[in-house]
Amino acid sequence: MTISYETVSENRSFGGVQGVYSHQSQATGTKMTFGLYLPEEAEHERVPVLWYLSGLTCTHENAMTKAGAQEWCARTGMAIIFPDTSPRGEGVANDDAYDLGQGAGFYVDATQEPWKPHFQMWHYITHELPELVFGNFALDREAQGITGHSMGGHGALTIAMTFPERYKSVSAFAPIAHPSESDWGRKQLGAYLGPDKTAWAAHDSTLLMRKRGYPGEVLIDQGSRDQFLDLLKPEALALAMAERRQPGQFRMQEGYDHSYFFVQTFMGDHVLWHAERLAR
Amino acid sequence: MTISYETVSENRSFGGVQGVYSHQSQATGTKMTFGLYLPEEAEHERVPVLWYLSGLTCTHENAMTKAGAQEWCARTGMAIIFPDTSPRGEGVANDDAYDLGQGAGFYVDATQEPWKPHFQMWHYITHELPELVFGNFALDREAQGITGHSMGGHGALTIAMTFPERYKSVSAFAPIAHPSESDWGRKQLGAYLGPDKTAWAAHDSTLLMRKRGYPGEVLIDQGSRDQFLDLLKPEALALAMAERRQPGQFRMQEGYDHSYFFVQTFMGDHVLWHAERLAR
Numbered sequence: 001m002t003i004s005y006e007t008v009s010e011n012r013s014f015g016g017v018q019g020v021y022s023h024q025s026q027a028t029g030t031k032m033t034f035g036l037y038l039p040e041e042a043e044h045e046r047v048p049v050l051w052y053l054s055g056l057t058c059t060h061e062n063a064m065t066k067a068g069a070q071e072w073c074a075r076t077g078m079a080i081i082f083p084d085t086s087p088r089g090e091g092v093a094n095d096d097a098y099d100l101g102q103g104a105g106f107y108v109d110a111t112q113e114p115w116k117p118h119f120q121m122w123h124y125i126t127h128e129l130p131e132l133v134f135g136n137f138a139l140d141r142e143a144q145g146i147t148g149h150s151m152g153g154h155g156a157l158t159i160a161m162t163f164p165e166r167y168k169s170v171s172a173f174a175p176i177a178h179p180s181e182s183d184w185g186r187k188q189l190g191a192y193l194g195p196d197k198t199a200w201a202a203h204d205s206t207l208l209m210r211k212r213g214y215p216g217e218v219l220i221d222q223g224s225r226d227q228f229l230d231l232l233k234p235e236a237l238a239l240a241m242a243e244r245r246q247p248g249q250f251r252m253q254e255g256y257d258h259s260y261f262f263v264q265t266f267m268g269d270h271v272l273w274h275a276e277r278l279a280r
Numbered sequence: 281m282t283i284s285y286e287t288v289s290e291n292r293s294f295g296g297v298q299g300v301y302s303h304q305s306q307a308t309g310t311k312m313t314f315g316l317y318l319p320e321e322a323e324h325e326r327v328p329v330l331w332y333l334s335g336l337t338c339t340h341e342n343a344m345t346k347a348g349a350q351e352w353c354a355r356t357g358m359a360i361i362f363p364d365t366s367p368r369g370e371g372v373a374n375d376d377a378y379d380l381g382q383g384a385g386f387y388v389d390a391t392q393e394p395w396k397p398h399f400q401m402w403h404y405i406t407h408e409l410p411e412l413v414f415g416n417f418a419l420d421r422e423a424q425g426i427t428g429h430s431m432g433g434h435g436a437l438t439i440a441m442t443f444p445e446r447y448k449s450v451s452a453f454a455p456i457a458h459p460s461e462s463d464w465g466r467k468q469l470g471a472y473l474g475p476d477k478t479a480w481a482a483h484d485s486t487l488l489m490r491k492r493g494y495p496g497e498v499l500i501d502q503g504s505r506d507q508f509l510d511l512l513k514p515e516a517l518a519l520a521m522a523e524r525r526q527p528g529q530f531r532m533q534e535g536y537d538h539s540y541f542f543v544q545t546f547m548g549d550h551v552l553w554h555a556e557r558l559a560r
Binding site: 066264265 | 291292293294295298345346348350351503505535536537539540541542544545548
């Protein structure tokens with residue numbers, strides 16, 4: 001069954017179309033909004049697609065307007081999807097902190113109150129939104145890659161390591177790499193999943209890397225002057241990658257911080273990375 | 281005398297630095313903020329510089345975060361400056377409309393009350409801010425180009441045609457092309473300069489094009505599906521360019537609207553255009 005959606009806006013961009021669409025989500029019980037860039041090639045064939053998961057406080061809009069991805073997706077004939085980072089609205093639980101609740105879904109399915117009724121972002125990103133976009137747009141289900149920034153890098157890595165047959169390429173920008181041992185993680189995983197840490201392990205990239213890794217190459221970019229290094233814990237992931245002999249690259253980028261200026265600088269590398277691996 | 285300034289932020293971007301700086305302006309009598317991207321080359325030599333003037337409602341920040349210029353400036357070793365579009369603050373005159381007062385300086389020096397005390401954007405952009413940036417940053421005063429979007433395209437064209445010896449390259453994205461015959465212009469030029477239309481002629485690109493043109497090539501990009509075509513009046517400028525045999529290009533870009541998705545799509549072309557003409 002095709003899931004219906006509404007068109008919020010469509011703007012021509014680099015020969016393709018940057019759309020914003022909304023729909024009623026079964027997973028979250030709310031209206032959800034996402035951005036989707038379709039390159040010109042999508043007018044006549046299904047194209048590879050890159051999922052871009054955003055970080056804390058972001059909506060579907062931040063990366064869509066600031067990450068500079070469209071240029072590279074147009075060059076490589078690839079689509080890119082920008083989902084929102086959480087359910088939103090007056091009837092949705094929230095917290096005064098920027099890093100819990102709305103804008104901070106952490107890409108998990110909450111099992112705890114008050115989050116459980118709406119905070120089902122894992123299911124939304126990995127099942128419901130795919131059904132919608134593959135049912136309605138010229139996207140190739142067999143050519144999916146996933147990436148993200150910060151909390152979204154955490155989402156991209158954990159999802160790719162869980163469904164490696166589906167996501168044929170993976171990368172991350174400054175991911176929250178070891179949330180079960182960080183203040184960006186303990187609070188949220190505790191709130192959404194409860195105090196039993198065994199439930200957290202499926203949502204910790206460092207633990208997943210130690211346990212199973214990813215069958216393809218992994219690309220990680222991290223700024224050396226990131227203001228959140230203590231919270232991101234890139235060294236834990238780098239160590240796990242090295243110990244596992246995980247194929248891929250962990251790049252420490254000198255002088256870069258956590259901003260979209262960092263993301264934009266390396267977006268071309270990441271889009272090309274995915275395009276090469278998704279080429280048919 | 282070197283004008284002093286404060287550093288608001290600096291972020292590494294494409295090997296260079298995207299800075300935001302503020303200073304007390306003599307021209308506007310207010311604190312003014314601007315963005316300046318310096319490519320890596322500026323660490324050891326003075327580099328060419330492109331002035332980017334923004335449109336209605338914008339601050340220094342919009343184009344800096346959404347236009348994708350840094351990538352191209354890094355590739356070509358060029359700096360780019362993003363000034364604010366007006367004076368701002370509680371003591372500064374304003375209007376409820378988005379297109380008059382704060383965020384809508386129109387790049388003129390107001391002669392009328394209540395605007396005259398602060399709305400001196402022509403002088404600010406062409407004299408004061410240049411003194412500040414050439415006195416403090418590794419920019420080559422002999423290699424300046426100017427561009428802008430919408431109201432900023434109007435500013436870029438009128439300034440370049442007034443000081444062609446200084447701005448050695450010029451381009452515009454969807455400029456307000458004939459303000460003295462548009463609702464984007466009559467109201468503002470009337471408010472800032474008074475009812476005598478002879479004072480407006482120096483701030484109307486179509487009239488300046490008819491009268492004197494520009495000694496080099498001019499590049500104009502305009503989206504064919506721009507939602508503001510009736511206000512921008514590109515056909516007036518295109519006609520004036522053709523009648524004058526103005527060297528350059530007027531490009532009608534099919535399907536593009538007035539948004540930053542349009543600007544971003546053609547930013548590479550514009551930066552390369554300026555870089556070629558400013559090469560020493």
